[in-house]
Amino acid sequence: MQSVIYMDNNATTQVAEEVIEEMMPYLRDKYGNPSSMHTFGGQVGKQIAQARQRVAALLGCEPDEILFTSCGTESDNTAIKGTLSSYPNRRKVVTTRVEHPAVLTTCRDLERHGYSVSEVGVDGQGRLDIDELGFRLDDNTAMVSVMWANNETGTVFPVEQIAELAKARGIVFHTDGVQAVGKIPINLKDSSIDLLSVSGHKLHAPKGVGVLYVRRGTRMGIFMHGGHQESGRRGGTENVPSIIAMGKACELAMRDRADENKRIRALRDTLEKGILSSCPDCFVNGDAENRLPNTSNISFEFIEGESILMLLDQFGVCASSGSACTSGSLEPSHVLRAMGVPFTAAHGSIRFSLSRYTTQEEIEFVIEKLPPIVNRLRELSPFVKT
Amino acid sequence: MWDYTDGVMEQFHHPRNVGKIDNPDGVGEVGSLSCGDALTLMFKLDAEGRIDDVKFQTFGCASAIASSSVLTEMIKGMTLEEAAKVTNRDIVNKLGGLPDQKMHCSVMGQEALEAAIADYYTRRGGTAPTTQTGSIVCTCFGVTDEEIRKVVAENDLTTVEEVTNFCKAGGGCGGCKERIAELVEEVQGQRASVEHKAKPTRPAKLTNIQKIQLVQETINAQIRPTLQSDGGDIELLDVEGNKVLVAFRGMCAQCKMAEYTMKDVVEARLKEFVSDDLFVEEVKD
Numbered sequence: 242m243q244s245v246i247y248m249d250n251n252a253t254t255q256v257a258e259e260v261i262e263e264m265m266p267y268l269r270d271k272y273g274n275p276s277s278m279h280t281f282g283g284q285v286g287k288q289i290a291q292a293r294q295r296v297a298a299l300l301g302c303e304p305d306e307i308l309f310t311s312c313g314t315e316s317d318n319t320a321i322k323g324t325l326s327s328y329p330n331r332r333k334v335v336t337t338r339v340e341h342p343a344v345l346t347t348c349r350d351l352e353r354h355g356y357s358v359s360e361v362g363v364d365g366q367g368r369l370d371i372d373e374l375g376f377r378l379d380d381n382t383a384m385v386s387v388m389w390a391n392n393e394t395g396t397v398f399p400v401e402q403i404a405e406l407a408k409a410r411g412i413v414f415h416t417d418g419v420q421a422v423g424k425i426p427i428n429l430k431d432s433s434i435d436l437l438s439v440s441g442h443k444l445h446a447p448k449g450v451g452v453l454y455v456r457r458g459t460r461m462g463i464f465m466h467g468g469h470q471e472s473g474r475r476g477g478t479e480n481v482p483s484i485i486a487m488g489k490a491c492e493l494a495m496r497d498r499a500d501e502n503k504r505i506r507a508l509r510d511t512l513e514k515g516i517l518s519s520c521p522d523c524f525v526n527g528d529a530e531n532r533l534p535n536t537s538n539i540s541f542e543f544i545e546g547e548s549i550l551m552l553l554d555q556f557g558v559c560a561s562s563g564s565a566c567t568s569g570s571l572e573p574s575h576v577l578r579a580m581g582v583p584f585t586a587a588h589g590s591i592r593f594s595l596s597r598y599t600t601q602e603e604i605e606f607v608i609e610k611l612p613p614i615v616n617r618l619r620e621l622s623p624f625v626k627t
Numbered sequence: 628m629w630d631y632t633d634g635v636m637e638q639f640h641h642p643r644n645v646g647k648i649d650n651p652d653g654v655g656e657v658g659s660l661s662c663g664d665a666l667t668l669m670f671k672l673d674a675e676g677r678i679d680d681v682k683f684q685t686f687g688c689a690s691a692i693a694s695s696s697v698l699t700e701m702i703k704g705m706t707l708e709e710a711a712k713v714t715n716r717d718i719v720n721k722l723g724g725l726p727d728q729k730m731h732c733s734v735m736g737q738e739a740l741e742a743a744i745a746d747y748y749t750r751r752g753g754t755a756p757t758t759q760t761g762s763i764v765c766t767c768f769g770v771t772d773e774e775i776r777k778v779v780a781e782n783d784l785t786t787v788e789e790v791t792n793f794c795k796a797g798g799g800c801g802g803c804k805e806r807i808a809e810l811v812e813e814v815q816g817q818r819a820s821v822e823h824k825a826k827p828t829r830p831a832k833l834t835n836i837q838k839i840q841l842v843q844e845t846i847n848a849q850i851r852p853t854l855q856s857d858g859g860d861i862e863l864l865d866v867e868g869n870k871v872l873v874a875f876r877g878m879c880a881q882c883k884m885a886e887y888t889m890k891d892v893v894e895a896r897l898k899e900f901v902s903d904d905l906f907v908e909e910v911k912d
Binding site: 362 | 639640642645646656664665666667684685686687688689691692839840843844847855860862863864876
């Protein structure tokens with residue numbers, strides 16, 4: 242098999258070797274239940290406490306504000322449904338049109354239960370109008386949920402500012418931080434964010450573990466009933482190996498974040514410049530200034546994304562597309578549509594998302610391979626005027 | 628990831644007959660940008676009336692390119708009468724199969740060929756023996772009742788979902804699913820009984836809470852998908868008696884057609900699904 246050039250890190254990441262080493266003993270020998278009274282199980286509990294501290298350190302909060310879940314989607318569901326059940330007299334949720342389906346689908350489902358959901362739009366660069374969001378807040382609003390960074394374009398939203406708006410009106414603020422954590426500095430202690438969702442597999446921990454940050458004093462109903470685990474806020478025996486892994490992944494992110502993200506940003510900029518200078522009729526989607534350092538979403542006019550991906554796949558290059566053809570639905574990316582990106586350009590969008598494992602050689606390889614692919618597909622396209 | 632056959636991958640990686648022909652005898656253009664794919668097909672006949680040269684250009688995914696490419700191979704050397712008999716099923720078989728959600732790619736190929744043949748006859752001042760007519764059923768993707776009857780009969784389809792996979796009809800706002808179900812029944816009626824989807828019954832009398840919930844459900848299921856597909860949105864603000872207060876969001880908020888949409892889409896749907904007494908008012912922020 243040829244080597245894989247993995248540039249789809251906003252979908253999932255490679256588990257770090259150090260993380261695998263850290264979790265392995267808990268898959269083999271240290272299989273005790275942390276709730277047990279014996280030392281064999283109890284020692285596992287201590288390691289979970291350490292993992293909790295490591296996550297809290299990365300987020301800039303207290304360990305008792307960290308709740309382990311099974312994934313980012315569970316964290317989002319818990320945050321939204323748990324908050325609403327605590328404020329039975331408030332029947333409105335304010336969110337954005339560019340949220341991940343974990344939030345958007347959850348909110349739209351609430352409408353079937355008598356809630357009203359207000360979705361704030363974005364401009365052509367994917368930016369939110371904070372004033373418009375502010376106008377939507379009223380006494381009936383239970384919570385606001387706005388993602389920290391968009392998974393498709395990498396656009397970073399001013400969530401700390403939005404959290405202040407919400408706080409001023411006594412409204413709970415949740416942010417889906419799945420793409421932001423580990424990529425940009427986060428210090429929850431200094432913010433008014435009440436709830437934040439994290440996913441393990443987006444930051445080099447395995448799939449199947451997530452985190453929900455719950456600010457001390459935040460009222461939140463229980464989503465998963467069961468035992469006394471997680472201080473009674475989330476039942477179910479702990480996913481011990483993955484929680485240990487999550488702790489280690491956060492420790493690594495804490496240690497390397499500043500240096501790595503500087504390096505990744507430089508690689509991303511090289512990739513972007515290389516593609517834009519060698520392929521005519523393409524442009525970058527998203528907010529150039531406030532953007533994750535690892536993400537580049539590029540629209541190629543006149544050609545369709547799935548075809549580009551399949552030709553890249555020939556060379557082992559992994560990326561993703563906002564084209565309808567890749568999704569099984571007939572609609573292109575809801576994020577690009579909300580930004581008003583024209584249909585062809587939305588169908589022809591490719592997202593490259595880098596990680597700490599991306600190398601200069603890989604960037605150069607993609608810059609070399611992409612232009613012939615684009616040219617070839619444009620020869621096939623009826624929209625290219627010759 | 629799609630499970631494409633070797634036939635699809637071979638045609639995608641090595642497409643045949645790409646490009647244009649100078650002074651073609653017939654040109655067919657189908658699909659549109661909003662559908663996410665488009666195909667232009669053109670041919671030239673030899674002295675005996677057989678397809679001597681054929682070329683295509685496609686905007687679309689691997690299966691769209693493969694379907695167009697294999698079709699050009701199939702029809703080369705055929706008379707127009709023979710070519711007109713090629714169905715989307717023939718294209719699929721030649722490729723060794725297509726994923727369900729990609730069946731419309733083969734239909735697009737067959738439609739482009741049909742359009743090119745019709746164009747040939749039009750250029751000569753006549754009409755094609757098999758010119759398709761019919762009225763639009765799916766307004767989102769511009770699919771006619773004739774086209775739906777055809778894919779249903781040729782592929783032995785029995786559900787609305789299958790029809791959507793084959794020709795996209797019903798895949799947008801979903802407002803035409805009822806009509807598609809009727810067409811399936813009409814075609815398959817003699818051969819197979821089709822589960823008829825009953826029109827949602829309007830309750831005779833509603834409590835206030837029931838009315839508000841039904842208004843919200845109707846907005847979510849019947850109205851929002853249409854607006855969202857155009858980059859807009861709508862929010863239910865309040866219901867006062869029979870007055871429904873809504874606000875347009877996104878693209879709709881600036882849209883010049885908003886007033887029309889309000890009466891002809893929002894109010895009409897609410898009257899249809901909830902109560903004839905309802906009327907709608909727009910609230911501007």
